[in-house]
Amino acid sequence: MENLAAVHIGLPLDAYLAQSRERITSQLAELIKIDTVAPNEERAFPLIEKWLDALGMEHYRQEPHPELDIHDDYTPPFVLNNQSPRRNLKARWPHTDKPRLRISIHVDVVPAGKHPQPWSGLVDNERVYGRGSADNKANIIILLEALRLMKQLDLQSAYDIEVDFVTDEEAGGNGALSCTLYPDTADAVLVMECTDLLPYYGHRGCVTFDVTCSGETGHMGCSHGKGLFDHVFDIVTSLKTLSNELNTQALAMEGYQTLGDDARVIQLNINECEAKGWHGTAMEIFRLRCNLGLPPDLNCEEGMKIVEQRLTSAGVDVALTMSGLRNRGYIGKPQGPLLNALTTYSAPALVQQHAPTLWHVSCDARHYEKLNPQEIVIWGVGSLSQAHSNNEYVQIDDMLSGINTLITLLSNHEVRL
Template sequence: MSQYLDGIGFRAEKQFLHPDLREHEQFIPHHLSHISQERFNVKAINKVKIDARRKVLFNVHMDVVPAGVEFEHAFSPFIRDNYLYGRGACDTKNNLIMLVEAIRFLQEHNIALQKEVEMDLVIEEEISGSGTLSSILHGIEADAVIVMEPTNLLAFRGHRGVITTTVEIQGKSVHMGGIDSGVNAIECAYHLIYRLKRFEAELLEEARSNKAFSIWHKPLQVNIGIIEGGEWPGSVPEHCRLVFNTGFLTNYTISDIKQRITEICRSTADGWTNDHITVKFEGLKNSAYLTDEMDDSLRQLMQSINRYGVVQEHSYGWRVSCDAHLYHSYCNLPTLIFGCGDLSDAHSAHEKVNLSELERGMLILAEYLSTP
C-alpha cells in the first residue's frame, strides 16, 4: 500500500487504533473484531502541499467479508468479459484504485489538483465501523467527506439507519405429550416475527413521505437474520433466540427506534411471552442521516458525474448504511457516498467490477478534483 501510494506522491502512515475507542458510545463489539494497539488504519497524505480552498477526505475501507467455499477464486482475481472478479473487486478495493488512478491521470497530463486530498483507508467497516471511528477520535480536518462504496457512480447524500436487535424468549419445557401445560418458545417467536413484518410495513408507510428516499421501492427492511431454538424434538422448546436488523429513516433517532422495537417485542403475544422476553441491542447502531442537497461539494461532484455520461438530476439517500454517518454525526461534515460497482455484486460468490465503469469513475474523480 505504501509503495502504491508513493507512486502518486502520497505518504502512507500507520494510524494505530485510538486508545479510547472502546469507551466511545458508538463502539460496537463483534466476535470477528480484533481491537488492539497493534492494529491500524492507513492515513494517506499528499507529500506536496496543495494551495487549495477546500480539503476533501476520502474514506475507503480495506476489509472484505469472508469468502465461502463457493467462491473458489476469491483471492485469485481474473478478468472475463471486461469484468474483474475477486473478493473486494466491488466492495471496495475497486474504489481505492479508482481514486489513486484518477490522481495519477491528472499528474500524467500535467493537470493540477484544485482540492487538497486526504485518505482514510480503514479496517473493520464490514463488522463495526471501528476503523472509521478510531480515525475520527484522532481528529479530522476537512471541508467535506466522500465515503467510497459501490453506488454505480451515483452520488448519495446520506443513508438509512440500521440497528441490530437480539431477542431471547423463554418458554416452558415439558414432554410433547403434555403440551397443554408448556409454553413453546419457538411458536412465541413465530408470533413476534409476524409482528415484526407488520412493523416493517408500518415503517415503509411512514417512509413514503420522505422524498430523499423516494426512488427506492423498499428503502428499509426488517430482516430476520438468525433463529436458534429448541432442545429436543420430543420436548416443547424452552428457549428461542432471534437476531434481526431493522432499517429506518431520518424520522427516527437511535433512541427512538430502540424504544419502538422494545415496545413491539414486549407487547406482541400472550402475557407469558411478554413477561419472559429479553431485548438487547448488541450490534450495529448506525444513524440515518442526510447532507443538504445544496451543499457545494455535492453539486460539484454531480456536475462531474453528469459530464461523463451518468445522468443524475438529484441526489437521494442510499438504502444501505455504511461508515458515512460517523463523519456526519461526530464531525458535522457534509458527507457523500460515491463509487463504482453494483451493490448486487458485493459480498457475493460472483463479486466483480466492470472495468469500463471503473475507468469512467476515474474520469469523474479527475474532473471533480481538478475543479476549484
C-alpha cells in the first residue's frame, strides 16, 4: 500500500497523512462545533453534504420509513420526549459492479453533561476535544478523508460503497432501523463506532424498564406486614444478583471468553428513582427506572421475562414496563473477509493479539441483519473509555491510523467478499 501511494504522491501514505493532519483536525473541529444531540442531527447535514459534493458522491436525505413506528425493534420516544423520527442522510460512492459494502455512522451525540467545552472542537498536539469527538464524529471524518485520498490517488474502490449517516443511535437506534426497512441488500456492513480500531462481530443488548410497586399506607411505627421500604432492598438486591449472573453467562460465550473472569460485560444501572408518601407515613409508591445489559443471545422480551420471574420469586409484587432503550443483541460470524481484513490491516500492536470478539456495549449493528449481508463488522476510531465522558476527546494519531486502514481496506483488490 505504501508503495502504491508513493507512486502517486511521492511519499509513503503515513508521511502523506501526517502532512494532512491540520486539515483533518480542523474538519473534525468544525463538525464538533455543531451540537447534534438528538433530535438535532440534521444541523450537521449541510456540512457533510458539502464534503460529499466535493467527493462527487450522490446523496439525499431519506424520510423515516412509513412503517418504522410499528416495527418490533422500534424504540418509542420515551428517551426523546415525544420527538418524532428524523431523516437520515444517505450517500453513495459512484456506482460500480463490485461487492456492495454498506457503511453506517451515527451523527447524533449524547448531551454535553459536565464536559467543560463540549462544542469547542479544541485541538492540541495530540487530541481533538469535545462532545462527539470519539463517539462518533471522528469516524465521519476518517471515512470521508479516506475516500478523498482514494480519489486523489486515483485508487479504485474494491466495493460499491453506500453510506448511512444515521440519526438517533444514542436514543434507541430508530435512524438505522428506518434505513434498513427500505427494501435493499448488502454483501457486507461496516458499522463505524468508537472501538479503538478493533473489529467486533456482534454486541450485547440492553433493556430499560420501570419497576413500580405500591404499598399499604399507615402511620410509621405501626406494623403493616412487610412494608414497601423493605421491598426496595429486595428489588435492588434481586436485580443486582441477576446482573451478576447474566455477566457470568455472557463471559462464558465464545465471543467474550478472552476477556477474563473479572470483565464486566453486563451491568445494571438505575436511571431514575421515585418514592412517594406523606412524612411519617409508610411509603405509598416506589418506582425505579433501570437499564440492564443483556447477553447477545437474549432478546429484550426474554430479558424482561427473566426480570419478572426474579422479582416474583423474591416475593415482590410489581408492575413491570419497558420504558426506554430496547436494544436487541446481535451475534455475527467470528470469521469473514471484512473482519479478517480489518484484523490484519489495523495498525495498533494491540490488534495483532486481539482475536475478534463481541462488543461489550450496544450499537446499531443489530438492525443491519435485515439486509442479509454475509457479515456485519463494528469498527472505528475513538475509545469507548472517552465516549460519553466529561472530557471526551479523540487521539489524532489514531485517526491517521484509521484513515490508513480504511484506504487499504477499501482499495485493496485482494480483499473479496
